[in-house]
Amino acid sequence: MAGATLKDIAREANVSIASASRAINGLDNVADDVKQRVLEIAKRLRYVPHGGARSLVMSRTNTIGVLLPDIYGEFFAEIIRGIDVAARARGLHLLVSGSHGNPDEALSIMRAMGGRVDGLLVMSPFVESHDLASALPLNLPVVTIASQIGAGRGGISVDNFGGGVTAARHLCEQGCRRPALISGPSRNFEAEERRRGFLSVFDGEPPPVFEGDFTEESGYSGAKSFLTLAERPDGIFAANDMMAVGCLLALREAGVSVPEDIAVVGFDDIPIARFTSPPLTTLRVGVFDLGRRGLEMLVATLEGEDETTTQGIIVAPELVRRESSRHK
Structure with missing residues (x-):
C-alpha cells in the first residue's frame, strides 16, 4: 500500500489514531501488544511518519x-x-x-x-x-x-589573546624588527583580544596598527597603508586569514617579496591558507x-x-x- 497514513494504520490495527501515534513514536502509555501490532502494520504498509506531526507528539522539531x-x-x-x-x-x-x-x-x-x-x-x-x-x-x-x-x-x-602573543613572538623569532598589525574591528571582542595579545609582547613604541574588518579588502588596504610608512614593516600579523590574503596580494602588486622583505602571519587556518602564494603561516583554531x-x-x-x-x-x-x- 503506497502512501499509507496514520489513519490507515489505526484502522487496520483496530486502535484509535492517538494510540497508533503513541506506538509509532515509542511512547510508554500504550500496551505492548498494541505497540507491536501497530509497528508490524506500519512496516508492512511502508508507513513514513510525517516530520511535523512527529515533532508535535515528541515536543521536538529536530x-x-x-x-x-x-x-x-x-x-x-x-x-x-x-x-x-x-x-x-x-x-x-x-x-x-x-x-x-x-x-x-x-x-x-x-x-x-x-x-x-x-x-x-x-x-x-x-x-x-x-x-x-x-x-x-x-x-x-x-x-x-x-x-x-x-x-x-x-x-x-x-584563546585569542594567546594567539596574538604567539604571532608576535613568531615574527620576532624570524628576525622581524619592525612588526605591524592589521587588526579586526574594534567592536569585535575576538579582534580586541588578538590586538591586545600581539601588542603585549612589545616594549616601548608600539607597532603600527591598521584597523580592518576581517575582509580581504581591508587586508589589502592595510598592507598598502604600511607600504607608505617611512620605515615599512618587515613583518605583518593579519588578525584573520582573509585579511592576510588581501595583504599578500597588495604586497605582490607592489613588488614586495614575501617572506624575504616582509613576513606575513594570519589567524584561523581556513582551507585557502595552504594555497596562497606563498602558503600562509597562520594560527590554527580548527x-x-x-x-x-x-x-x-x-x-x-x-x-x-x-x-x-x-x-x-x-x-x-x-x-x-x-x-x-x-x-x-
Missing part, C-alpha cells in the same frame, strides 16, 4: 538554529560545514541566519527562531552581545561559539571542529547529559609554519 555574525567567506562556510556534518549524523536539520554584526538584528532573529528550533548555536563576538542573554527564552538551550553572551550551559571560546563540537555540545544539553559533558571549551590556537613567514 531542527537546530544557527546564528552567525555573517555567512560569507571561508571561515563561516567551514563553521557551517562542521555543524552540518554533525547535525546530519544525528538526523537534525539546520535553520541558519546571519546577524551582519548587528545586535538588534541578532535579537530579532533569535526571537523569530523561538518555537521553531530545539536549541540554538550562537556566534556573536561583538561587545554588545552580552545584552542578548536577557532576551533568550528561558527554556531554549543555547551553546555559544566565540561569543560574549554566556547564556548557555556550555560554550566554545578561543574552524570545522568549532562548528562540529558546538553542535555536539548542544545535543548533549538537549539529551540531558551530565553537566560535566557540556562545560565550556577553550581552544588554544596552534602555530602552523608555512612559507610566508620564513624570514631568516
Whole structure:
C-alpha cells in the first residue's frame, strides 16, 4: 500500500489514531501488544511518519538554529560545514541566519527562531552581545561559539589573546624588527583580544596598527597603508586569514617579496591558507571542529547529559609554519 497514513494504520490495527501515534513514536502509555501490532502494520504498509506531526507528539522539531555574525567567506562556510556534518549524523536539520554584526538584528532573529528550533548555536563576538542573554527564552538551550553572551550551559571560546602573543613572538623569532598589525574591528571582542595579545609582547613604541574588518579588502588596504610608512614593516600579523590574503596580494602588486622583505602571519587556518602564494603561516583554531563540537555540545544539553559533558571549551590556537613567514 503506497502512501499509507496514520489513519490507515489505526484502522487496520483496530486502535484509535492517538494510540497508533503513541506506538509509532515509542511512547510508554500504550500496551505492548498494541505497540507491536501497530509497528508490524506500519512496516508492512511502508508507513513514513510525517516530520511535523512527529515533532508535535515528541515536543521536538529536530531542527537546530544557527546564528552567525555573517555567512560569507571561508571561515563561516567551514563553521557551517562542521555543524552540518554533525547535525546530519544525528538526523537534525539546520535553520541558519546571519546577524551582519548587528545586535538588534541578532535579537530579532533569535526571537523569530523561538518555537521553531530545539536549541540554538550562537556566534556573536561583538561587545554588545552580552545584552542578548536577557532576551533568550528561558527554556531554549543555547551553546555559544566565540561569543560574549554566556547564556548557555556550555560554550566554545578561543584563546585569542594567546594567539596574538604567539604571532608576535613568531615574527620576532624570524628576525622581524619592525612588526605591524592589521587588526579586526574594534567592536569585535575576538579582534580586541588578538590586538591586545600581539601588542603585549612589545616594549616601548608600539607597532603600527591598521584597523580592518576581517575582509580581504581591508587586508589589502592595510598592507598598502604600511607600504607608505617611512620605515615599512618587515613583518605583518593579519588578525584573520582573509585579511592576510588581501595583504599578500597588495604586497605582490607592489613588488614586495614575501617572506624575504616582509613576513606575513594570519589567524584561523581556513582551507585557502595552504594555497596562497606563498602558503600562509597562520594560527590554527580548527574552524570545522568549532562548528562540529558546538553542535555536539548542544545535543548533549538537549539529551540531558551530565553537566560535566557540556562545560565550556577553550581552544588554544596552534602555530602552523608555512612559507610566508620564513624570514631568516
